[in-house]
Amino acid sequence: MLGMNGKIARINLSNETISIEELKEDIIRKYIGGLGIAVRILYDEVPPEVDPLSPENKLIWMIGPLTSLITSTTRHVIVSKSPLSGIFGESFSGGYWAYELRKAGLDGIVIEGKAAKPVYIWIDNGQIEIKDATNIWESDALETQTKIQEILGDTKIRVACIGQAGINLVKYACIMNERDAAGRCGMGAVMGSKNLKAIAVRGNQDIKELVVNIEELKELAQKAIKKTTRNIIVSTTFGPGGTNGNFSILNMTGDVPHGYWKVGKWKGDKNLATPRWKKLIVEHESCYLCSVNCKKVCELRDENEKVLYRGLGPEYETISGFGTVLLNDDFLSIFNANDLCNRYGLDTISCSETIGFAMECWEKGIITEKETEGLILEWGNKEAILKLIEKIAFRQGIGEVLAEGIDRAAKQFGKNAEKFALTVKGVEMVHHDPRAYYSMGLLFATGSHGPDHNEGITITISMIPRPELGFNTPIQRDSNDPEMNANAVKTMQDVTAAKDTLITCYIVEGAIPFKLLLKIIKAVTGLELTKEDLLSVGERIFNLKRMFNVRCGISKKDDILPARFTKEPLPDGGAAGKLPDIENMLPAYYQLRGWSADGIPTDATLKRLDLIVD
Numbered sequence: 001m002l003g004m005n006g007k008i009a010r011i012n013l014s015n016e017t018i019s020i021e022e023l024k025e026d027i028i029r030k031y032i033g034g035l036g037i038a039v040r041i042l043y044d045e046v047p048p049e050v051d052p053l054s055p056e057n058k059l060i061w062m063i064g065p066l067t068s069l070i071t072s073t074t075r076h077v078i079v080s081k082s083p084l085s086g087i088f089g090e091s092f093s094g095g096y097w098a099y100e101l102r103k104a105g106l107d108g109i110v111i112e113g114k115a116a117k118p119v120y121i122w123i124d125n126g127q128i129e130i131k132d133a134t135n136i137w138e139s140d141a142l143e144t145q146t147k148i149q150e151i152l153g154d155t156k157i158r159v160a161c162i163g164q165a166g167i168n169l170v171k172y173a174c175i176m177n178e179r180d181a182a183g184r185c186g187m188g189a190v191m192g193s194k195n196l197k198a199i200a201v202r203g204n205q206d207i208k209e210l211v212v213n214i215e216e217l218k219e220l221a222q223k224a225i226k227k228t229t230r231n232i233i234v235s236t237t238f239g240p241g242g243t244n245g246n247f248s249i250l251n252m253t254g255d256v257p258h259g260y261w262k263v264g265k266w267k268g269d270k271n272l273a274t275p276r277w278k279k280l281i282v283e284h285e286s287c288y289l290c291s292v293n294c295k296k297v298c299e300l301r302d303e304n305e306k307v308l309y310r311g312l313g314p315e316y317e318t319i320s321g322f323g324t325v326l327l328n329d330d331f332l333s334i335f336n337a338n339d340l341c342n343r344y345g346l347d348t349i350s351c352s353e354t355i356g357f358a359m360e361c362w363e364k365g366i367i368t369e370k371e372t373e374g375l376i377l378e379w380g381n382k383e384a385i386l387k388l389i390e391k392i393a394f395r396q397g398i399g400e401v402l403a404e405g406i407d408r409a410a411k412q413f414g415k416n417a418e419k420f421a422l423t424v425k426g427v428e429m430v431h432h433d434p435r436a437y438y439s440m441g442l443l444f445a446t447g448s449h450g451p452d453h454n455e456g457i458t459i460t461i462s463m464i465p466r467p468e469l470g471f472n473t474p475i476q477r478d479s480n481d482p483e484m485n486a487n488a489v490k491t492m493q494d495v496t497a498a499k500d501t502l503i504t505c506y507i508v509e510g511a512i513p514f515k516l517l518l519k520i521i522k523a524v525t526g527l528e529l530t531k532e533d534l535l536s537v538g539e540r541i542f543n544l545k546r547m548f549n550v551r552c553g554i555s556k557k558d559d560i561l562p563a564r565f566t567k568e569p570l571p572d573g574g575a576a577g578k579l580p581d582i583e584n585m586l587p588a589y590y591q592l593r594g595w596s597a598d599g600i601p602t603d604a605t606l607k608r609l610d611l612i613v614d
């Protein structure tokens, strides 16, 4: 139906009931697929008083109509009420899992309740079983995948699971599938709270049968590959260098954070920058059916050519997190930190930021060896970084406090530590400095789930024009013009929400022109949409996320950045002396969105978007 399987599985772990529900056609027409339907279910079924780690919270997994049909679309989204922020949470992951779910005949899974003992879910071509996970409960996230494949006797089974961080309810635990992570917002902790270790999937249905016009899609899919691989950003950065292929360009503009966002220039950059990084790449890998190959297998050798590390390399966010944020220029320790986080199932962004916060607290004398049990938290101490990751995952010593995220740790430390708690709506910063791109500051302040560059990145439209969205010239990155920034952020948030519902990968955002994308949507679903229709779906979804948060008490008071980004200029580097004025941008943003002066969508806006909310 409309390019989808038209079915979601509802699995209640408390009473072990499993049902298959038909997706209603009007819901698909209104939300198209992945993110939109997931947000609608969350809004309708999880009231504001629900504790994120209680059985009443729900963990909702969705794929979209384009999943695994054209390049860069094998992705799934997981939404829930976030235990880190207490508001809306979402996280996306790539790899192969989404393709397998689609072949198994499902579009999504809603997990409810809490199992009495550790379990995993086995979906075999739409047949669903809840199975005992006692023997694999304490395994790490990579071992778990192999063990489940062994238990079920099929190496082609794809497994999404949690590691030790998830079972220990670390507030920023992630959900791993292969070596991809649904990283942000603590979805792994929600899974752990339900005693759910993994969801294993295998399917063998022909997904082409879901497509309305397969011959046309084949032709369009080839065009999409050409457009994607020839795109200027993909072909010069993400293709050859992965997400860290951007490091040097971003660093020139002051976008890359250093020393927990206090340092501008840093001599260690040369060891992490794009030229050095590219020398470490030995192979290129991709998610299923992606022509970009942005995943980089790396090899690190010592001066005697002995291999110190070989494996899938970290993403930009992880390299900046465990590298520049902590003033650590040792690549081997960054590879190892990434590996530990993948195994334990920790979000590398929140984890590295939390360690950065701890290092600043150490520098300021707020915590000492007494609290750290002898660990010296000086900048760049790579042994301490790796030890802290372990302590956090297992909630040992100071790890017990840091596992709660920066805001709660700051309260616990006291002594004015809250001044250095660099979070937005309770979620740690992603590694793009709002002082380098002011519109990114507005994006982070108004984000539905804390700061997330992937919810509407405006850096690209600050670098190259995007005429199809009305940006005939790049926007000025350090302008405090409220209208310009409001328009850039709203546009990119709506575009992203629309594409997150299809679901296309954020890395190729902008590579496939709307004209082609709309033809692809028509070939797959039969829906004849205009660009405006699609953006209106995105706007509807973004507003529904906002309404979920409004019900949780979110308003203008929460749409703020930490003072470090608005009052403390960097001394040097590409963003030296620059400060975004977010407060002054908000009225223009709210007006453009059709929200009240306090940041609440008005009745007229909800009516215009055909959004029914209570």
Ligand code: SF4
Pocket (backbone or CB within 6 Å): 072, 073, 074, 094, 095, 285, 286, 287, 290, 291, 292, 293, 294, 295, 505, 506, 507, 508
């Ligand atoms: S661009 Fe990279 S992350 Fe995105 S689908 Fe392709 S390989 Fe996966």
